[in-house]
Amino acid sequence: MTEVNLSNVIKDYGKTRAVHGIDLGIEDGEFVVLVGPSGCGKSTTLRMIAGLEDISGGEIAIGGRVVNDLPPRERNISMVFQNYALYPHMTVRENLGFSLKIAKADQTAITKAVDEAAGILGLRDLMDRKPAELSGGQRQRVAMGRAIVRSPDVFLFDEPLSNLDAKLRTQMRVEIKKLHQKVGNTIVYVTHDQVEAMTLADRIVLMRDGHIVQVGTPLELFNTPVNTFAATFIGSPPMNLIDGVVSGSNTINLAGGLSVPVPSRVRGLVRDGQKVCFGFRADNLMPVGHSVEEEGEKHELELTISLTEPLGTETLLFTDVAGNEVQAKMLNPRPVRPGETMKFQLMLDKCHVFDAASSEAIRG
Amino acid sequence: MTRRRLPEWFVLLLPAIVVIAAVVLIPLVFSLYSSFTPYKLTRPATLWKWVGTYNYEKILSDGKFWAAFGRTVLFLTIVLNLELLLGLGIALMMNKVTWGQRSLRTILMFPMMFSPILVGFQFKFIFNDNIGLVNNVLQSMGYNAALPWLVDGKLAMFSIIFAEVWMSTPVFAILILAGLFAMPRDPLEAAKVDGCTPIQTFRHITLPFLMPFIYIAMTIRSLDVARAYDIVQIMTGGGPARRTELLWTLMSRTGYVDSRMGLANAMGYVSIILSILFTIYFFRKLSAARAQIGMAG
Numbered sequence: 001m002t003e004v005n006l007s008n009v010i011k012d013y014g015k016t017r018a019v020h021g022i023d024l025g026i027e028d029g030e031f032v033v034l035v036g037p038s039g040c041g042k043s044t045t046l047r048m049i050a051g052l053e054d055i056s057g058g059e060i061a062i063g064g065r066v067v068n069d070l071p072p073r074e075r076n077i078s079m080v081f082q083n084y085a086l087y088p089h090m091t092v093r094e095n096l097g098f099s100l101k102i103a104k105a106d107q108t109a110i111t112k113a114v115d116e117a118a119g120i121l122g123l124r125d126l127m128d129r130k131p132a133e134l135s136g137g138q139r140q141r142v143a144m145g146r147a148i149v150r151s152p153d154v155f156l157f158d159e160p161l162s163n164l165d166a167k168l169r170t171q172m173r174v175e176i177k178k179l180h181q182k183v184g185n186t187i188v189y190v191t192h193d194q195v196e197a198m199t200l201a202d203r204i205v206l207m208r209d210g211h212i213v214q215v216g217t218p219l220e221l222f223n224t225p226v227n228t229f230a231a232t233f234i235g236s237p238p239m240n241l242i243d244g245v246v247s248g249s250n251t252i253n254l255a256g257g258l259s260v261p262v263p264s265r266v267r268g269l270v271r272d273g274q275k276v277c278f279g280f281r282a283d284n285l286m287p288v289g290h291s292v293e294e295e296g297e298k299h300e301l302e303l304t305i306s307l308t309e310p311l312g313t314e315t316l317l318f319t320d321v322a323g324n325e326v327q328a329k330m331l332n333p334r335p336v337r338p339g340e341t342m343k344f345q346l347m348l349d350k351c352h353v354f355d356a357a358s359s360e361a362i363r364g
Numbered sequence: 365m366t367r368r369r370l371p372e373w374f375v376l377l378l379p380a381i382v383v384i385a386a387v388v389l390i391p392l393v394f395s396l397y398s399s400f401t402p403y404k405l406t407r408p409a410t411l412w413k414w415v416g417t418y419n420y421e422k423i424l425s426d427g428k429f430w431a432a433f434g435r436t437v438l439f440l441t442i443v444l445n446l447e448l449l450l451g452l453g454i455a456l457m458m459n460k461v462t463w464g465q466r467s468l469r470t471i472l473m474f475p476m477m478f479s480p481i482l483v484g485f486q487f488k489f490i491f492n493d494n495i496g497l498v499n500n501v502l503q504s505m506g507y508n509a510a511l512p513w514l515v516d517g518k519l520a521m522f523s524i525i526f527a528e529v530w531m532s533t534p535v536f537a538i539l540i541l542a543g544l545f546a547m548p549r550d551p552l553e554a555a556k557v558d559g560c561t562p563i564q565t566f567r568h569i570t571l572p573f574l575m576p577f578i579y580i581a582m583t584i585r586s587l588d589v590a591r592a593y594d595i596v597q598i599m600t601g602g603g604p605a606r607r608t609e610l611l612w613t614l615m616s617r618t619g620y621v622d623s624r625m626g627l628a629n630a631m632g633y634v635s636i637i638l639s640i641l642f643t644i645y646f647f648r649k650l651s652a653a654r655a656q657i658g659m660a661g
Contacts, residue, residue: 089656102564
């Protein structure tokens, strides 16, 4: 059983605080992804778990054992680095077996573990090559293999896919997920790519400026973002946000002269004159006749198309609402010309209302 | 009547050929030729007398030459290894310095900036048995004898080695430091996570990466030390009684003191073999080390 627990973990670099007292419990066998923009403290947090950075305050426990002052080698973790960090002077076989050799495991055990890892990752044909003779994807697999060989309590991944090209990245993403299903260890994974976070994670930890913004399953973060940052960071394309003012108890007047009814979910939670941010995803704004017929509150809007992005099964329609770019999605698309005015259906019960002052979601 | 013109490529290469001939080729051919004559500086006519391999036969059966040859190899071995160890240590420590490292690097290189002649004079004074610094310190600490640093054979060798190491350790330190700067950080962190103690990390990760840099320094320094002359000449003059005689002091004595230039040149050609062997050895090691860390190609 290997849980990882962070309580009030702080990291200071000189006078700047990079991580502001993080609390996080990771369960045994869970795949947790730390995601956020660069400089949000996610890599620092991972490196503190690894023991590569000292912590300035708080407590980190792995498997119930406080590891604050233990060097990395005593934490029984393994880590996959962004730049692979393979040992350039060793062959793939030696790279894979290095940690066991250092641990003075006997030769047959090393051979067995290395062979097993090589089998899982399809490295058997590359065993006698040096890292310089491998492609990026192969190096990444070796780096993962090196992590598996030790059968650690926790795997740590530090942006492992960001040096790969798009196609390879998708492929490796699947391999990492398969790997997790196969070995079932606890994984902490850092990325700045929300798609990776969404596809891989059991739970996502969204970070910004050294704070945790939201923790939850990918769908929780997608469907119920706690604030405008979470709303725009998770999901592609990002959520449309339009400023507005509540008028009476049932209407929100949006910038640009549009107005929408207050979704019934938040009715009674907003007051007359409150400044808000009205948010909805492109999937919830669809041209009439091109949407999946759904039950629920709807509101019709008429908007003028400024740009289209055909993607095959769907087309993204860009419209302009008082200087805000608003994206809508058209399923079963027909050709649309810029300048065309279309009627749209807004799925009101999927819309979000955020308080403009605090950016926090208003939720019933 | 058509004038024959030199081919164009030859004309274009001519300046280079002239320079190389003047600087390298003629001295080389001349010295090689004179090693087959009984050429004496005081009697130029001897240059035209051909004695075949007489000089070489004489050298190869000469105990003094072989003693100097062996002593040079010994000197080379001790000096290179000491400089490597000290240079490595200094570089590793320098790499940890976070404040004032640039200034420290400059200060580190001071010994290299002195003329070897001056270093020789300085150490000759330091190791002088009457007025030298070392003996003074020893005496003020209660040791009541004047050690004959430059007179006793073994001590004299030690003193020369000390001076040579003092002057040239920075070469190793700087080259190894350059290697440390070029070293990627990731594998070091990976090694930490993989369970290495600091010593294991050094042994398995850092050192293999530094080996090419070490061999470059070795090559440069082996050529340097093999022609060690100035410090030795100043400090002991090859003495006392030839106990610190190295190849080059022997050669200069033969050539300029005894004026037997033909013989000295023959010695030069024999001892060049030593340098060539060292260079080949270190270059082999260098390319092997480069291939090992994936730098070759």
